[in-house]
Amino acid sequence: MTGVPASAAGGPSGTRRATANAAPGTVPGTAAGRTAAREARSTTPGPPGGGPGAGGRSGRGQGGEQLPGGEVSAGVFDGAVDAVDGAKPPRGGKIAAAAVNQASVWNIANLLTMLRLLLVPAFVALMLADGGYDPAWRSLAWAAFAVAMITDLFDGHLARTYNLVTDFGKIADPIADKAIMGTALICLSALGDLPWWVTGVILGREIGITLLRFLVIRYGVIPASRGGKLKTLTQGVAVGMYVLALTGWLATLRWWVMAAAVVLTVVTGLDYVKQAIVLRRRGIAERKAALEETEA
Numbered sequence: 001m002t003g004v005p006a007s008a009a010g011g012p013s014g015t016r017r018a019t020a021n022a023a024p025g026t027v028p029g030t031a032a033g034r035t036a037a038r039e040a041r042s043t044t045p046g047p048p049g050g051g052p053g054a055g056g057r058s059g060r061g062q063g064g065e066q067l068p069g070g071e072v073s074a075g076v077f078d079g080a081v082d083a084v085d086g087a088k089p090p091r092g093g094k095i096a097a098a099a100v101n102q103a104s105v106w107n108i109a110n111l112l113t114m115l116r117l118l119l120v121p122a123f124v125a126l127m128l129a130d131g132g133y134d135p136a137w138r139s140l141a142w143a144a145f146a147v148a149m150i151t152d153l154f155d156g157h158l159a160r161t162y163n164l165v166t167d168f169g170k171i172a173d174p175i176a177d178k179a180i181m182g183t184a185l186i187c188l189s190a191l192g193d194l195p196w197w198v199t200g201v202i203l204g205r206e207i208g209i210t211l212l213r214f215l216v217i218r219y220g221v222i223p224a225s226r227g228g229k230l231k232t233l234t235q236g237v238a239v240g241m242y243v244l245a246l247t248g249w250l251a252t253l254r255w256w257v258m259a260a261a262v263v264l265t266v267v268t269g270l271d272y273v274k275q276a277i278v279l280r281r282r283g284i285a286e287r288k289a290a291l292e293e294t295e296a
Contacts, residue, residue, distance in 0.1 A: 105168050109159035112151040113169060116176040119148045120183050127184075127243070132191045135245040142243045148180040149236045178206055184239045193242055194258070201262055202235065205269040216276045219283025227271060231264040 126141035156173060159165045182203050188194035213222055238261040241254035 105166055107159075107164040107166070109155045109162075109164045110166060110169050110172070112155040112158070113172045113176050116148045116151050116155075116180060117172065119144050120176075120179045123148070123180065124183055124187060127187045128191075132187070133245070138243060138245045142240055145180065145184055145240055145243055148176075149240070152177055152180075152232075174210065178210070181206070181235065181239065184243060188239070188242050198258065198262060202265050205265050209269055209272050212272065212276050216280050216283075220279050222272060222275050222279065225268065225271065227264065227268040231261065231268045234261040234264055237261075 123141055123144040126137055126144055129137040129141075132138075155169070159169055185194065185199040185202060189196045189199045216222065234257065238254060238258040241250070241257060246254060
């Protein structure tokens with residue numbers, strides 16, 4: 001025993017002296033309270049003569065040794081405060097934080113995706129009702145198709161903006177996109193309103209590019225291009241015009257819109273293939289260089 005007084009060993013009087021100069025409103029033990037205590041301690045005048053134990057952090061003894069006057073150096077207090085600063089979080093804290101950061105599956109973005117999936121069978125029922133040629137039923141089918149396409153514009157934006165991205169959304173969103181578009185094209189071709197080769201080109205491109213993305217995902221992600229977004233918009237407008245029972249110049253106009261959609265479908269598909277080849281070559285080259293560097 002060295003006879004260290006209770007005030008230096010962290011007793012009640014020592015605690016009062018460390019916190020007496022804290023700023024009003026600070027709570028001892030909190031980050032703000034500890035900072036205030038350190039500042040108060042660093043400005044406390046030491047023994048006359050400016051020897052060890054004098055004011056300031058540079059004059060304290062090593063390892064918390066006892067200084068003249070019966071006081072213990074600031075190292076003891078610093079060690080206690082630093083221990084509190086570096087204390088482990090409560091058990092389960094990381095799990096709770098992860099649960100808060102993980103977006104719920106039942107968020108607005110995923111609900112819009114689910115709505116789009118539910119609209120697929122509803123669209124088929126409305127499209128084929130009464131033989132598939134009733135203008136009234138076709139108008140209702142167009143409304144269902146329009147709602148599905150509009151939700152496609154918002155669910156991804158909401159997920160990225162408000163941090164609502166989930167594994168379910170990553171899988172369900174592209175499935176919903178292909179499902180509503182593919183269903184509409186097949187129904188139109190089955191009714192004789194759209195040539196089957198158009199449906200084959202569009203669906204073949206969509207399925208092929210989706211598989212291509214999965215094949216090169218080990219090397220990187222192929223970003224959506226402006227041409228791809230324009231293609232999606234043109235396809236939606238063209239298919240929507242074909243769903244409606246249009247006549248006259250509107251029927252002629254929809255043919256040209258669909259032609260533009262087919263051209264954009266082919267051109268953007270070739271562009272994605274080119275990007276995939278470049279991405280794969282770059283990834284292989286980077287892996288080879290890393291391997292050579294490791295062996296060297």
